[in-house]
Amino acid sequence: MNAWPQWAAGIAAGIAGVLLLVLWSVRRHRPPSLGMACEGDMASLTDSLAGLSLGTVVPGNAVELVLDDAFFDAVEEQIGAARHTVHLENFLWKKGVVATRMTTALCKAARRGVCVRVLLDGMGGRRMGRAARRALRAAGCRVAFFHRWSLRNLGVLTDRDHRKLVITDGHTALVGGHCYTDAWLGDHIPATEQLPAYDVSVRVRGPIVHTLQGAFSENWAGETGELFAGDAVFPPLQPAGAIAMHAAYAKPERSAPAVKILHHAAICMAHRRIQVQNPYFIPKPEAIDAFGAAVRRGVEVRVLMPAIDATDNPVVNLAARRNFGKLLRCGVQLFECHKGLIHQKVMTIDGSWSAVGSSNFDDRSFDTNDELTLGILDDGVARQLDALFERLLRSARPVSLQEWEHRPLHRRLQEHACYSLRQVL
Structure with a gap:
């Protein structure tokens, strides 16, 4: 009576081992x-x-460093000035002062007719909370999560979307390391946060923004199936400065x-x-x-x-x-x-x-x-x-x-x- 469970357990362990080996082989690359x-x-x-x-090196861009909590002012400024589209992608969004500010800015943009797309990592975005998610969607924002916890994502659950990106009207972008939590308020963090975080992002204008829009589109299309085109997202971009840039993603x-x-x-x-x-x-x-x-x-x-x-x-x-x-x-x-x-x-x-x-x-x-x-x-x-x-x-x-x-x-x-x-x- 006890032999069958032991035999079955051995077979199951063998199958699991083979599957792990196959997964390692498929994902492996040479250093x-x-x-x-x-x-x-x-x-x-x-x-x-x-x-x-x-x-590809893209000339004709302008770059501005955005440090520490000034990043959130820059995001609000860009969202407030947007007329057509706001695309936001991030790894971590946690309830608090920062999240409330961002939710308010995005909802206002959506209500005035701006197409707002928000893409958060399925793990880091879980801290957003239902209230913020409902508020964004009720205002008309489109919210998606990268590799949410589900059976169909079982093979890619370790793959996370760690990109940090905000693009408005297809012509101005913020790229860097900032997340949407109160720790990123630096020296001004609330008492509820234990450790201040300091960070660097860059605000860029110029032809490189088309490349960044393509990076956002990659994961947005992967999660929603939606493709977007036209001047609202890929407008003609004239040189905005003299800086040559390239993107890796x-x-x-x-x-x-x-x-x-x-x-x-x-x-x-x-x-x-x-x-x-x-x-x-x-x-x-x-x-x-x-x-x-x-x-x-x-x-x-x-x-x-x-x-x-x-x-x-x-x-x-x-x-x-x-x-x-x-x-x-x-x-x-x-x-x-x-x-x-x-x-x-x-x-x-x-x-x-x-x-x-x-x-x-x-x-x-x-x-x-x-x-x-x-x-x-x-x-x-x-x-x-x-x-x-x-x-x-x-x-x-x-x-x-x-x-x-x-x-x-x-x-x-x-x-x-x-x-x-x-x-x-």
Whole structure:
């Protein structure tokens, strides 16, 4: 009587194992080889970088940095000025002051006849709450969720939409790392929030906005089946400035995603300085080797991240610390900031090229999530981001190799355990 259940359990375990192997095989891609030698400065290499990351350099754009809680003022301003369309895509929307402001602005736009489309990640958007969802839909907003929890999404539940994007009338866009929660009010967070978050987004105008509209359309069409066209969403765009830009967001099958290629290839192209600001910095071995190679050819590499007492995810922070020794021995300079959750996803190369977007420097962003990163070729933008790096260093301390090597045993065990779980965090 007991043999059949044991036999059935064995068959079920075998089938599950085969299915997991098939899923791993289908989703697996070769890590990019980062041994390429690149001659020339970033201005001459940007076309190569854009092409490698499945994009095209688009000239004639204007860029404005939007920092910390000023982002929400910028979003409200754009939504308030919209006449035809508002497209908003984000990973996290949580009930609170910020969410109420955004809901009010979107509902007002919809009531005056603007077509409002809101796309939130199925996991991060669950915190929106029924009241806000009903209010948006009652006002006429179209609300969709990326990979909601359901049986038909069972095979893609680990794939999350981590993009952060707002486009109004097809001609102005905000791209960066901001989420819609009260923690992103920075120094002005309510008492209900424990940890302030600081962030960087960019407001862009010019022909690059067509590319960003296409990025929004990708996931919107995937979830709703709706395609949109015409001047309300893809208007003729004249040059708005003199900045050349490109976007990385594609995830080709069996090949490294574009955001991964973008960040890794840029490391190989640096000749003088690499500066990274990222909340979750867990480079894979090939990226660590590329950083080390950059240092050996004379590149200064500095990385700024939140300290463990200033992060919203201590498990990820501990996972990152596992490889601090290898990075430090390679000559990479690591700094931990105590100001709060330094959430911006920024990298500058040689003071002339910058990456700004939604992508963390870890396995989940580079291999699994849907992300969006802008490559910006402009000395002025790079100078502003490097100046922000220097300001935040005042609230940071360098990581010492000697201190890391003498950390207690329990901390080492925590780091190894968290590192083994990093892809599911």
